[in-house]
Amino acid sequence: MKDMLKNMMYAGIGAAFLTREKLEEMRKELMDKGCLSVEEGKAFVDDLLKKSDVAKGNLEQWIGRKVEEKVKQCHLASADEVAELRRKVEELEAALRKEQGCGCQQDSGAAA
Structure with missing residues (x-):
């Protein structure tokens, strides 16, 4: 259970950089260890993919704003x-x- 929580924490932190393939590997590992059922595994992957998409969008917006700020500061x-x-x-x-x-x-x- 502790490992599962640790894995989920790491997944949450790195959600913006995870691919479906990597998530499927994590799902399989958790299912093999008996931490997740098939339904829970599917929900886990779907949830993390959604979070990954949101995190990527937020990161892109943040980077865009920072770039615009720097361009303005440089008077370009x-x-x-x-x-x-x-x-x-x-x-x-x-x-x-x-x-x-x-x-x-x-x-x-x-x-x-």
């Missing part, structure tokens, strides 16, 4: 901000060419 431009600046530069180049009377459509090299 986002892809949208860079695209908007490119658009404005192209507009200014076109206006400058028009004002200079060139009228030619030169490649600005911004299509990279």
Whole structure:
């Protein structure tokens, strides 16, 4: 019983990183030791898979927030901000060419 609780604690802590295959191995081991019935084993795996999905989602959100915070702290431009600046530069180049009377459509090299 103590081993089962220890295994469940470890499973809870590492739920975000467990795969179905690893959970099935744990289930089989617990069933072989007589700690779980077939029904309990299935419920165990299903429950941990759900918890794993939730933990993965929470971890991804947390990492996303931390990355956004660091990007803001570094004053880095986002892809949208860079695209908007490119658009404005192209507009200014076109206006400058028009004002200079060139009228030619030169490649600005911004299509990279």
